[in-house]
Amino acid sequence: MKNLKSKLRQGGLILALLLLASAPLMAGKPGTSDFDAANQAYAAKKYDDAIRIYENLLQDGSLSASVFYNLGNAYYLKGEIGKAVLEYQRALLLEPNAADVAANLAVLRQSRGLPEPVVPVWQKPFVAFGLNTWAWIGFASLLAAMLGVFLRGAWLNFGEHEKCPTRLFHGMVAVSVLVLLLAGGGMMVQTQQLDQQVVMGEGTPLKVSPFADAGDVASLKEGDLVKPLKHYNEFVYVKNPAGQKGWIPLAKLKPVLPAS
Amino acid sequence: MKRNLFKTLTVMLLGLAPLAALAADANVQANLSPDAISLGQSAVLKLVINGSRSANPALPQVDGLEFENAGQSSQFSWVNGSMSSNVTLIYRVVPTKEGSFTIPPISCQVDGKNLQTQPLTLKVLKDNSAASPAQAGGTGSSAPSSATVPADIEKNKSIFGRITGVPDKMYVGQVVPVTISFYINRNSNLQINQVGMPSIKNDSFASSTLKPNQIRQSEQVVDGVPYIVVSAAVSLTAIKEGQFDLNAQWPLSIYVVESDSGQDGDNNDPFNDPFFRGFFRRRVEKSVTVNSRNHTVGVLALPEEGRPTSFAGAIGRFSAKLSADPLQVHVGDPLTMKLEIQGSGNFDRISAPAFADSKGWKVYPASNHFEPSDSTGIEGAKTFTQALIPQDGQLNSLPALEFSYFDPQAVQYVTLHPELPRVAILPAEQDKSLAQQTPVHPAPENNGPVLAPIRLEEGALRANLLPVTGRAWYWVANSGSLLIGLAGFFLLRRYRKQVLNTDYQQNKRMGRNIVHSLQALDSALANEDSAAFAEAASRALRERLAGLWKVRAESITTADVRARLGANGEPIVALFETADAVTYAGRRFSRDEMFDLRQRITEQLRQLEAKA
Structure with a gap:
């Protein structure tokens, strides 16, 4: 019996070591040859080639913030502003705090006269982290709160209830609930960013009604971020960061988060 | 062998099942068309018997109406394993005087059952107003002429064409449904090979385009002659005004079966059986166009x-x-x-x-x-x-x-x-500022933006951009946390309800003591130990009473029992006194007495528990 336990322990240890050793491989840390080739094409200012290889990597399912970011740079330098904004936004989905992505997006917006998204003051704490981070914080705080309730109940029922550290459990639950509320707010704010769409054509008219011959309300710039509100046939009713609303052809928009 | 026999029987039974179903679902319907005619015209009465291929109707006697047999048709189909069959009996209804007539329900004997139709009403008018051009053009055909069979049924021909539903008058642009059909005498030597598409032969009319699946085939008996009838319903539109002759043509390919020698011992028939003879006769294929008779139509301008x-x-x-x-x-x-x-x-x-x-x-x-x-x-x-x-x-x-x-x-x-x-x-959702154009931004720079450099490491790879909140397992994990919390709330509720409740604790303790006492009672009974039996019996009863009265068990006396229970407590008092007699007076129980006491104690405990 002891032998069996000892063997199981050894097996577990070996498995853990194997997992640790393979972690970098699974994370895809080292640059692949295609990724390197795309980077070399970019360095040689062959942006079309670089874009083609980066796009192939994404189509093959190798999605990473680095690929989106580099692709965004390539599109920007090629002059395709809408696509550049789209790829930067997608890079930010994976790495919300990536300084290089934020910096290049700011440069692009400044150079093209695109407005920076305005974050209301009350939302500022919630944009400190991305959606995934908030989601994990929410999960951890919910688990902590629920464990607090469970452990106290178990202690009182099955342990010496006179010695139960009630204050500790109450504190644990209270803090967890506060963090959970914060995480809920963060998730809500970040989720609203998910349905943003990027305008793909320069001077795309914002129309008063969803028909090709309808009058224009305003003109949108390529790379503008808009929020879809409703659909009618091949048109989408959108709101841009300036608060303007109108109809725009569906074909002129690309969602930051792809449908599939 | 047995298995094969079973399979054969199963197939036969399955084959017969729809036939049985047919008989069970048989029904009969009657319709009269048109329901208003002029004296001198006739209406058509159709009896449709669904779910059977034969029927024996008893036509009623109606003063002022005569019924004439105009033939019958039957249909039999098997679609997706479901069989259906019907027979239509056709009668001409000829009025002999004007007025409104009610044809009473017609009884039909179908597969041994007596079925009845609904009553029908026929209005017979003095003049010709029932058959106005509009009516004729709108819905149906004129009634047949005074002959037993319609005039365009050419009984002397093996094959002939018909067009029915053509009105005498219609309006330019009006569309009416007509039926183009051809009849082949079943007793003739003609067989259908291929059927083409029928057409209307007059440029003053347009007809709808037919599809092959709109062509129907049925059987019809007209005046005792069986026919195969191929028909198609089309719409007919008048294009210009005037008086026009109209007919239909139907191209088709038929087989002409050569007649045999007339002797049963035809050399071509190896079975020497009339049933098989047709299979072995020579057939000649011929292309023909079947024409209907001309109909004269007056087309009016709107x-x-x-x-x-x-x-x-x-x-x-x-x-x-x-x-x-x-x-x-x-x-x-x-x-x-x-x-x-x-x-x-x-x-x-x-x-x-x-x-x-x-x-x-x-x-x-x-x-x-x-x-x-x-x-x-x-x-x-x-x-x-x-x-x-x-x-x-x-x-x-x-x-x-x-x-x-x-x-x-x-x-x-x-x-x-x-x-x-x-x-x-x-009012509009947008404010006035929407009408203003967006401000014009400075022209984009063509080159020279100072960008942060590209990344040289590909970084962590992901299969898609979907956030964790879009994945089912994330919400399953959260649900797991909630379940843990739910279990915690359940434990806290249990603690408040049970651990903190003194009554609950006391009852629980009492229940345990009673069980122990009864176990001791049974043990004393097995050992025939009267002293232990008496003590256990007394303890069990006191514990039960203590739980009922919320007092200590040791403090309960016979006086308390009498005071609280009155006459109802006498059996318990008697038990206490019997136990005391053993404990203090040295009395001994026989085994039978112990059994009897055990039973009485159990009964008393049950009654006390019911009171609690």
Whole structure:
């Protein structure tokens, strides 16, 4: 019996070591040859080639913030502003705090006269982290709160209830609930960013009604971020960061988060 | 061998099952067409017996009407394993005087059951008003002439064509359903090989395009002669006014079977059986065109008098319904209006009705969709879908529209004003600043932006961009946390309800003590130990009473029992005294006494528990 336990322990240890050793491989840390080739094409200012290889990597399912970011740079330098904004936004989905992505997006917006998204003051704490981070914080705080309730109940029922550290459990639950509320707010704010769409054509008219011959309300710039509100046939009713609303052809928009 | 026999029987039973079902579902229906005729004309009475291939109807005696047998047809089909069969018996109803007649229910003997039809009414008019041109053109055919069989049934021919439903008069643009058919005498030496598409031979009429699946084949017995009847229903439209002769042509390929020598011992028939003889005869293929008889049709122009301005050529009978979606709309937002025109007539001539006054609305062109409800496309519903945008917040309803058509039966124009759905028009959602153009930004730089460098490491790879909140396992994990919390709440509730409740604890303790006492009682009984038995019995009863009265068990005396329970407590007092007699007076129980006492104690405990 002891032998069996000892063997199981050894097996577990070996498995853990194997997992640790393979972690970098699974994370895809080292640059692949295609990724390197795309980077070399970019360095040689062959942006079309670089874009083609980066796009192939994404189509093959190798999605990473680095690929989106580099692709965004390539599109920007090629002059395709809408696509550049789209790829930067997608890079930010994976790495919300990536300084290089934020910096290049700011440069692009400044150079093209695109407005920076305005974050209301009350939302500022919630944009400190991305959606995934908030989601994990929410999960951890919910688990902590629920464990607090469970452990106290178990202690009182099955342990010496006179010695139960009630204050500790109450504190644990209270803090967890506060963090959970914060995480809920963060998730809500970040989720609203998910349905943003990027305008793909320069001077795309914002129309008063969803028909090709309808009058224009305003003109949108390529790379503008808009929020879809409703659909009618091949048109989408959108709101841009300036608060303007109108109809725009569906074909002129690309969602930051792809449908599939 | 046995298995094969079983399979064969199963297949036979399965094959017979639908036949049994047929008999079970048999029903009979009667219809009379037309239901109003003039004296001198006749109507057609059809008895349709569904679910059987034979019937024996008993025609009623109606004063003023005579019934003449005009033949029968039967159909038999097997579709997706489901069998259906019907037989239609056709009678001519000839009036001998004018008036309104009721044909009472007709009894039919079908597969041993007596089924009855519904009563029918026939109106016989003095003059010819029942068969106006409009009626003839609208729905059906004229009644056959005075002969026993219709005049265009050419009994002397092995094959002949017919066209039925052609009215004597119709209007330009009017569409009527007609049936083109050809008959082949089953007793002739002709067999159908291939059937082409029939056509109407007159350029003054247009007919609908037929598809091969619209051609039907049936059997019909006319005046004792069995025929194979191939027919197709088409719509006929008059193009110009005048008097025209009309007939139908049907190209087809047939086999002409050579006649045999007339002897049973034909050399071609190896079975020497008339049933198989046809298989071994020579057949010659021939292409023929079967013509129907000519019909003379008078085509009238639509009357000018009373023609509404909104009339656009629709002829028939229609109803119109209007709907809108959404029913609440802001100025500048589109809504979809649907106009559904239902009925029978020339739907291909119906175009989107125009609005009389659409001021304050931006109106976009309408699209349309026609959904026929019969094979000829004469009956159905046409829906016009149109986008409208309110331009003015003062509007309070949709723009009105009207639809006009000519009713050939009533010989008059009809104008419909469909009821407008109630639509709430709200002020525009956008503020005035929307009308302003976005400010013009400086021209983009062509080159020279200072960008942060690209990344040289590919980084962590992901299969897609979906956040964790879009994945099912994330919510399963959260649900797991909630389940843990739920278990915690359950434990806290249990703690408050049980651990903190002294009554609960006392009852629990009492229950345990009673169980222990009863165990001691049984143990003393087994050992025939009277002292232990008496002590255990006394303890069990006291514990039960203590739980009931919320007092300590040791403090309960016989006086307490008498005081609290009165006469009901006497059995318990007796038990206490018996136990005391053993404990203090040295009395001994026999085994039978112990059994008896055990039973009485159990009974008393049960009664006390019921009181608790």
